Amino acid sequence: MKVLVINSGSSSIKYQLLDMQTRAVLASGIVERIGEPLGALTHKKAPGTDAEARKTIEQPIADHKQGMNLLVGLLTDPELGAVADMGEIYAVGHRVLQGGETLYMPLAVDDAVKDAIRANIPIGPLHNPANLAGIEVAQELMPGVPQVAVFDTEFHQTMPAQAFIYPLPYEMYERHRIRRYGFHGTSHKFIAKETARLLGRVPEELNLIIAHLGNGCSLSAVKAGRCVDTSMGLTPLAGVMMGTRCGDIDPAIIPFIAEQTGMDVVQIDAMLNKQSGLKGICGMNDMRDIHAARAKGDERAQLAFEMFTYRIRKYVGAYFAALGRVDAVVFTAGIGENDPDVRAGVLQGLESLGIVLDPAANAGRAGEWMRIAAPQSRVDVLVVRTNEELEIARTTVEVLRKG
Ligand code: AMP
Numbered sequence: 138m139k140v141l142v143i144n145s146g147s148s149s150i151k152y153q154l155l156d157m158q159t160r161a162v163l164a165s166g167i168v169e170r171i172g173e174p175l176g177a178l179t180h181k182k183a184p185g186t187d188a189e190a191r192k193t194i195e196q197p198i199a200d201h202k203q204g205m206n207l208l209v210g211l212l213t214d215p216e217l218g219a220v221a222d223m224g225e226i227y228a229v230g231h232r233v234l235q236g237g238e239t240l241y242m243p244l245a246v247d248d249a250v251k252d253a254i255r256a257n258i259p260i261g262p263l264h265n266p267a268n269l270a271g272i273e274v275a276q277e278l279m280p281g282v283p284q285v286a287v288f289d290t291e292f293h294q295t296m297p298a299q300a301f302i303y304p305l306p307y308e309m310y311e312r313h314r315i316r317r318y319g320f321h322g323t324s325h326k327f328i329a330k331e332t333a334r335l336l337g338r339v340p341e342e343l344n345l346i347i348a349h350l351g352n353g354c355s356l357s358a359v360k361a362g363r364c365v366d367t368s369m370g371l372t373p374l375a376g377v378m379m380g381t382r383c384g385d386i387d388p389a390i391i392p393f394i395a396e397q398t399g400m401d402v403v404q405i406d407a408m409l410n411k412q413s414g415l416k417g418i419c420g421m422n423d424m425r426d427i428h429a430a431r432a433k434g435d436e437r438a439q440l441a442f443e444m445f446t447y448r449i450r451k452y453v454g455a456y457f458a459a460l461g462r463v464d465a466v467v468f469t470a471g472i473g474e475n476d477p478d479v480r481a482g483v484l485q486g487l488e489s490l491g492i493v494l495d496p497a498a499n500a501g502r503a504g505e506w507m508r509i510a511a512p513q514s515r516v517d518v519l520v521v522r523t524n525e526e527l528e529i530a531r532t533t534v535e536v537l538r539k540g
Contacts, residue, residue: 139163139225140530141212144232145271147263148172150204153526154212154219154226157534160527163219164212168204173197178204180211182219192217201270202277209278228283229275230533232323232525233268235261236288237314243291243532246272246284254286260314260371263410285533292326293319295363300459303370317375319367321349321470325357327528328469328521333362335506335521336465343464346456348449349523350479351470352380352422356449358456366459368452374410378448380422383413385448415441424472424479446482453483457490465517466492474503474522484518491515 138158144151153165166180176198182190192211198204211217220226231246237257244250251269258265272284293301301317302310309315328347333340340362347357354377358366368376368384378384386409394405416422419437421430430438457463472479477499484492493514501507503520510518 138227138534139220140533141226141229141275142232142526142529142533143229143271143275144525145201145267147267150201150208150271152208153530155527155530157227157530162526164217165526166208166211168198168208171198171201171204176204178207178211180208180217182217190217201267202274205271205274205278223279223282226279226282228285228533228537229279230285230287230529231268231272231275232289232529233272233286234264234289234320235318236286236290237318238294238316241288241291241294243285243287243536245536246276246286250286260318263372283537285536287323287529287532289320289322290318292322292329293317293357293364293367296365296367300366315371317367317370319355319357319364320369320373321353321355322364323525323528323532324349324469324523325355325359325364325367327523327525328467329359329362329364331506331521332465332467332519335519336517344460344462346453346460346463346466348453348466348468348473348483349470350449350468350473350476353382354379354384354449354470354472356452356456358459360460366456377452378445379414381411381414381416383409383417415445418444424476428476428478442478442482446479446485449483450485450487453487454490463490463516465519467519467521469521469523474520480509480518480520492518494518 140155140157142153148171150168154163156163162183164182166178168178170176174197175195178194180192194207209223212220213222233254235257236253237260240253251272254265254269275284303315305315325347329340329345332345333343343362345359347359349355353373356368356377357364374382376384391405394400415427418441419427421427427438427442431442453466468480480499481494484494491514493511494509495511499509503522506519506521508519
């Protein structure tokens with residue numbers, strides 16, 4: 138049984154074709170720079186395969202439809218392709234950012250689901266239109282193949298009101314649905330289940346702090362398997378400092394910038410999302426480049442690193458207080474899985490909370506997972522590889538089986 142997972146963004150489409158019996162990735166790739174003068178599609182027959190099994194196309198890609206047409210062409214290419222025709226695909230699972238308070242459980246896509254995703258564009262303005270375009274084009278190109286929408290907010294819907302309501306006039310919540318929704322839910326959900334499996338426990342027994350640290354970063358506090366708080370908010374801009382997003386700042390900074398510079402809210406929003414965070418401080422948003430610059434004595438790179446780890450450490454402390462008891466801190470995503478300096482920086486000085494890292498273990502490379510806590514650490518510390526595509530594919534199959 139083959140499931141195609143699609144993550145359609147404003148100017149990109151990431152995709153992965155999975156074999157559900159073996160969990161093998163049959164093909165994966167990314168269509169980038171849709172709508173720009175020169176777009177690109179990078180397709181891999183399977184991860185880690187040799188150069189011949191990769192193909193890069195560079196050409197203008199006007200819209201999502203053209204991008205999707207190109208990827209369908211490569212998936213069915215006799216030399217590269219993983220399928221003879223798209224009818225071999227059992228279903229398509231779509232990552233959808235925002236379904237609001239009523240639409241968060243995964244659903245087979247019909248007109249009502251599409252209307253609801255459209256109705257939620259005001260609270261997911263950057264992502265929902267692209268998610269919808271991905272669904273509509275996939276329906277057109279793969280008639281008869283069921284499509285399932287999996288919402289990035291689902292895992293966080295268990296938060297209590299004290300965690301998700303903002304201290305604004307209550308009508309902002311009632312009328313405009315302004316509240317904390319949280320994102321990266323598929324990853325946090327996968328990690329909560331996977332951590333329990335790896336520790337030989339059930340999720341209901343475990344209290345976890347999960348740090349998803351990639352280009353976007355979010356933390357969640359998970360009590361007895363259920364999310365009770367998370368760092369992202371109404372949008373993915375909130376919480377810790379990220380690659381290009383600022384995370385939490387004093388909200389009064391926004392009118393202040395507008396007054397001082399004459400920038401309008403659209404320009405300020407773009408600055409906070411795309412020119413801030415690590416990039417705003419030192420000009421770089423890839424942590425590997427930041428380490429290279431730190432090694433050469435770049436003070437801004439050092440400051441960016443220290444701010445990044447300090448801000449995450451404060452969330453770890455806050456989630457300790459929210460949970461009362463913590464069984465494990467779990468690191469995941471690009472930085473969390475691969476960067477021992479960030480992990481050590483985040484957890485430094487937390488011995489009084491019972492967190493002690495084993496430096497040698499922390500310096501190791503995680504396969505599927507690894508333990509990096511010292512034997513005397515009261516709290517376990519793990520690195521667990523996330524797999525959002527597998528989680529979306531599994532969910533897609535479950536939804537269709539339940540009918
Ligand atoms: P993700 O969004 O999970 O794909 O993570 C992407 C980010 O992970 C990149 O922007 C890098 O900052 C970071 N990253 C990936 N590999 C490494 C590595 N080996 N060491 C440090 N950071 C890494």
